Amino acid sequence: MRLLEYEAKNLLSACGMPIPRGKVFAVNELQAIAAPIVLKSQVPIGGRGKLGGVQIVRHQSDLESVARKMFNLKIKGFLPSKLLAEEILDISREFYFSLNINRQTAGIELLAHTSGGVEIESQDTADFFRRDIVNEKFEALADELADYLDIADKTFLLQDIIENAYRCFIDNDCLLLEINPLILTKDSKLIAGDAKITVDDAAAFRHLDWRFEDNSTEHNFIILNRDGAVATIANGAGLAMTTVDAVTASGLKPANFLDIGGTATSDKVLDCFRQITTLDNIKVIIINIFGGIVRCDDIARAIIDAQRQIPNLPKLAIRLSGNRESEARQLLAQYNLPLFDSLEAILEDIS
Template identity: 90%
Template sequence: MRLLEYEAKNLLSTYRIPIPRGKIFAINELQNITTPVVLKSQVPIGGRGKLGGVQIVRRQSAIESVARKMFNLKIKGFLPSKLLAEEILDINREFYFSLNINRQTAGIELLAHIGGGVEIESQDTADFFRHDIVNEKFESLTDELADYLDIADKAFLLQDIIENAYRCFIDNDCLLLEINPLILTSDSRLIAGDAKITVDDAAAFRHLNWRFKDNSTEHNFVILNRDGAV
């Protein structure tokens, strides 16, 4: 089961992974949204930004027309019942970060790239950072990843992201936990700009507190095989 973005971010937030300030709203709650703001269509599919599903609105007079258009915009067969309104972040750099099940080792693999965002799938597969998480030895892994991302001075923040994301992955029987982009802001914070989480439906009996809507669809995320193929 794939969570909607706001569901994924709310879950990450419970594990102390920073997310942008924001609120979820339905079409009859437009009066509660103030600009400047980023509006994001809540559909269980990737590639929204290129299809009109992410809009920056700076003028209050434009919020209603933009939001109504987004509520009526079907993206790859999905029509949103809710939009997410978030603060506009002052972005310094964007990275790609994910945890997934390595199909060959049956372990958890950390996958990262120095350039995150909407063009991640066009990146050369040889340029990705890949590391199996073994025995939860996060310090050396953090140092390697911080060097790769060229943010050695932010290693302490990065280690929190890795450790907390790993705990979230394990605790919730995740198949995928993706933060793309993982944003480094101009004031030196690391924030989950967007998030995708897929949990194992078969494990639902262990999670009676789950209240996620079933947004079943084909998975749309980056998986690299050991030979470098996507």
């Protein structure tokens, strides 16, 4: 489950992470907001800044018109029901900081870069700071990170950032915790300027207090390796992780983690294919679905639609098992798309 920015920041703040002063509001609560302010569209998608989803409003006379335009601005198919109004920070530098699950080591990996913000995805993967967090040795890790970011005098602040982020990651069963940018202000504070968190919905039974907004049209899509040649689609975080781990164990490089959830529709699956095609090096897409609530024939129709609608779709390796599997097999056979009986058979075929 991908959280909205304000939800992610609430989790971070509860674990001691500094965040900007702000207020989330609906369109009928505009009168409570005062400029100067930064307005941020609360949609579960990246790239808002380039699409008009982040606006600085310096004068009160401009606030209502700008906010109303943002409430009516659809971003990649999502229309916000809320905006986040935050203080304007006096920025000295912007960094990238994230925690994710390293599938190869089965540990939590810290990833950082000296240049945060909207252009982070254009950075060379070899230039990133990468370390697994081992035995919670935060002090040594903070020393290394401070040297990498060239802010040696902020080591103690960085140690707090790492410890608080790690606690948030563990306590909330996160799959991804990203702060981009992590802002160094001109008065020498480190603040989470923006935040993205994906939590494991399968762990919801441990978190009865979770009251996140319903972003069910969004998928748990995480880029693991932009140089990876194998993309994966699965339903349920457990099966998605198993699929990624199996690809890695076979000696191949998985490019992504993608959990379509337990109630995926044909349209949602088609959108998954579109997301995957934004990655440049994909040679094969593994579709590994167990049909329970999800119907295999619905997935099959989405696969057929993807072949029709998406030019140059990579090779597809498909396993559909469970609810309406035989109907799915018949549909796919009409388009010369065979089903594999197991994930192992897929990996043997593509290795």
